[in-house]
Amino acid sequence: MSATVHFSTKERILSAAEDLFAQFGFAGTSLRQVTTHAEVNIAAVNYHFGSKENLVNEVFRRRLDELSEKRLAALREALRVHPGELDPILAAFIEPALSLTLDRHGGSAFVRVLARAYAEKNERLRKFLSDNYGHVLREFSKAIAACLPSIGKEELYWRLDFTAGALTYAMADFGLIRRPAATTEKAHSQRAASALIRFASAGLRAE
Amino acid sequence: MSATVHFSTKERILSAAEDLFAQFGFAGTSLRQVTTHAEVNIAAVNYHFGSKENLVNEVFRRRLDELSEKRLAALREALRVHPGELDPILAAFIEPALSLTLDRHGGSAFVRVLARAYAEKNERLRKFLSDNYGHVLREFSKAIAACLPSIGKEELYWRLDFTAGALTYAMADFGLIRRPAATTEKAHSQRAASALIRFASAGLRAE
DNA sequence: GTCTATATAAGGATAGAC
DNA sequence: GTCTATCCTTATATAGAC
Numbered sequence: 051m052s053a054t055v056h057f058s059t060k061e062r063i064l065s066a067a068e069d070l071f072a073q074f075g076f077a078g079t080s081l082r083q084v085t086t087h088a089e090v091n092i093a094a095v096n097y098h099f100g101s102k103e104n105l106v107n108e109v110f111r112r113r114l115d116e117l118s119e120k121r122l123a124a125l126r127e128a129l130r131v132h133p134g135e136l137d138p139i140l141a142a143f144i145e146p147a148l149s150l151t152l153d154r155h156g157g158s159a160f161v162r163v164l165a166r167a168y169a170e171k172n173e174r175l176r177k178f179l180s181d182n183y184g185h186v187l188r189e190f191s192k193a194i195a196a197c198l199p200s201i202g203k204e205e206l207y208w209r210l211d212f213t214a215g216a217l218t219y220a221m222a223d224f225g226l227i228r229r230p231a232a233t234t235e236k237a238h239s240q241r242a243a244s245a246l247i248r249f250a251s252a253g254l255r256a257e
Numbered sequence: 258m259s260a261t262v263h264f265s266t267k268e269r270i271l272s273a274a275e276d277l278f279a280q281f282g283f284a285g286t287s288l289r290q291v292t293t294h295a296e297v298n299i300a301a302v303n304y305h306f307g308s309k310e311n312l313v314n315e316v317f318r319r320r321l322d323e324l325s326e327k328r329l330a331a332l333r334e335a336l337r338v339h340p341g342e343l344d345p346i347l348a349a350f351i352e353p354a355l356s357l358t359l360d361r362h363g364g365s366a367f368v369r370v371l372a373r374a375y376a377e378k379n380e381r382l383r384k385f386l387s388d389n390y391g392h393v394l395r396e397f398s399k400a401i402a403a404c405l406p407s408i409g410k411e412e413l414y415w416r417l418d419f420t421a422g423a424l425t426y427a428m429a430d431f432g433l434i435r436r437p438a439a440t441t442e443k444a445h446s447q448r449a450a451s452a453l454i455r456f457a458s459a460g461l462r463a464e
Numbered sequence: 465g466t467c468t469a470t471a472t473a474a475g476g477a478t479a480g481a482c
Numbered sequence: 483g484t485c486t487a488t489c490c491t492t493a494t495a496t497a498g499a500c
Contacts, residue, residue: 059465073378077285080493091467096495098465162378168426169376171280171369208452212423216460219375219422220415245415252463253423253456266483287475298485303477305483 060098062088065156067109072162076106076170107178110167113150113160114179118186120146125193136197136254140213140247143190147221148243152236165222168214198254206254213250220246267305269295272363274316279369283313283377314385317374320357320367321386325393327353332400343404343461347420347454350397354428355450359443372429375421405461413461420457427453 057065066088070079081102085092099105124142132138150157167175191210198206220242229238264272273295277286288309292299306312331349339345357364374382398417405413427449436445 075282075284075377077282081495082493091465092494093468093496094466100495102494166376169372169429170282204448205452208427208449209456212427212453212456215423215426216419217422218426220419222376241411242415245412246419248463249416249419249460253460256455256459288477289475299476300478300486301484309476 059088059090059094062090063095063098063105064109064112067105068113068156068163069159071106071109071166072159075166076172076175081105103174106175109160109163110179111182113157114183117146117150118183120149121186122189125189129193134197136194137247137251139190139193139197140250141243144217144221144243144246148239151221151239162222165218168218194254201254209254209256213254216250216253217246266295266297266301269297270302270305270312271316271319274312275320275363275370276366278313278316278373279366282373283379283382288312310381313382316367316370317386318389320364321390324353324357325390327356328393329396332396336400341404343401344454344458346397346400346404347457348450351424351428351450351453355446358428358446369429372425375425401461408461416461416463420461423457423460424453 063084067079067084070083070087073079074083081095082092084105085095095102095105099108121143124146125139128135128138128142147161151161152158167179170176194210195201195206201209229235233241270291274286274291277290277294280286281290288302289299291312292302302309302312306315328350331353332346335342335345335349354368358368359365374386377383401417402408402410402413408416436442440448
C-alpha cells in the first residue's frame, strides 16, 4: 500500500463535479468549471464520460453503490437484532449517509447532491436513480410498514414521503442551523441524526 | 368587470417562467424557453424585468407577498382562537400554500419553485428571500416555540428544520404518491395537508 | 491518455426601427 | 410597448496531433 494516493483524472473529475453540482446544481455547473476545478483538460471529461449526462450519473453511482449496500446491511442487522422496532430501521437509513458526510475522502457534498436530485424533475436522471437504487427505498418502506400495522396504507405513504423530505433537507444541511464553534463536526452531525430519528419516529407513529 | 381577462405581457412571462422554473430549475431554464412559452418576444423579458435574476425574484414576489400575508393573518387568528395549541399554527402555515395549489389562476407550479429555491445555494436568491420574507418564518418559529416550552432550544431548531423539509417536499408533490383517479384534486390535497399536520405535530412534540 | 484547436449551438443582453 | 437583428459570451462536444 502506497503512502501517497494517486487520484486518477477520472476520480478528480468526479470529485470536482460533486462539489460543484452540490453548490450550483446540474444545469448550473458547466463542464469547464468542472475541469478547471479538477485541474484537468477540458477534453478529459468527454474522453472519460462521453457526455455531461453520463458524468452526472457516474457521480451518483460512485457513492450510491456503496451507500446502498451499507444501508441494506444495516437494515438486515436491525431487523435481526431489534425485530419489530422502528428506530433501528430509521438509524439504518440515516447513519450510513451520515458517515459519508464525515468521511475524510469527501462525500459531504454528496448528500447535498442527493437533495438536488430529489428536487430535480429530470426524467432521465429520475429513471436512472429509480432503476438502480429504487429497491433500497422499497426494502425500507416494507420494513417500516411492518412495524406500523395500525397505520392505513395511504396515510403511511404520506408519512414516508414526509420522512424522506425531512431526512433529505436535514442531511443536506440546507436549513438554518449552524454548528456552534465549540462543537465538533462529528458531534454536531450525530446530534442531528438522533434528533432526526426522534422526530421521524414520532411522526410516523402519530396517534 | 370584464368577462375576458387580459393577461399582460408581464404576467404571461411570470407565469411561463414559474412553470418552467418548477420543471427545469432556474439555471436549467433559458429566457428563450420562457418567451416562447409565454408567446411573447424575446426582447420583452429584458424590457420588463431587466435581467434573468430579477425575473426570478419577481416570480417569487408575485406569490409570496400574498402568501405571506395570508399566513400571518391565519397565524394571528390561530393564536387568538386557539391560544397555546400547536396544530392550528401548523395549519396556518400549510393551508394558505395549499389553497395556492388549488387556485385556478395557477400557482400549483409555485410550490415546486419554492422547493427549488430551498435547494438552491445561490446567495443572491437566498438573501432576497431572507430579506423580504424571513420575518414570516420567524413569527411562526416564535409561536411554535411558545407551544413547546419543554423542548430545548437546539432540539427545537432541529425539529423546525425537519418540519420545513417535510412541508416543502410534500407540498411540492415530489413524492411517490399519485392521486387516485376517484379522488378530486382538492380532496387529495386536503388529505395531504391533514396528514402533514399530524406528522409534523407529533414530530415536534416528540417525547 | 492528454493536449490544442475548433466546430457548432445556445445562452443573456441590447440597439434601434416601428 | 413590441419587434428584428445582432453582439458577445459561454456551452457541449469532437477531431486530430502528440
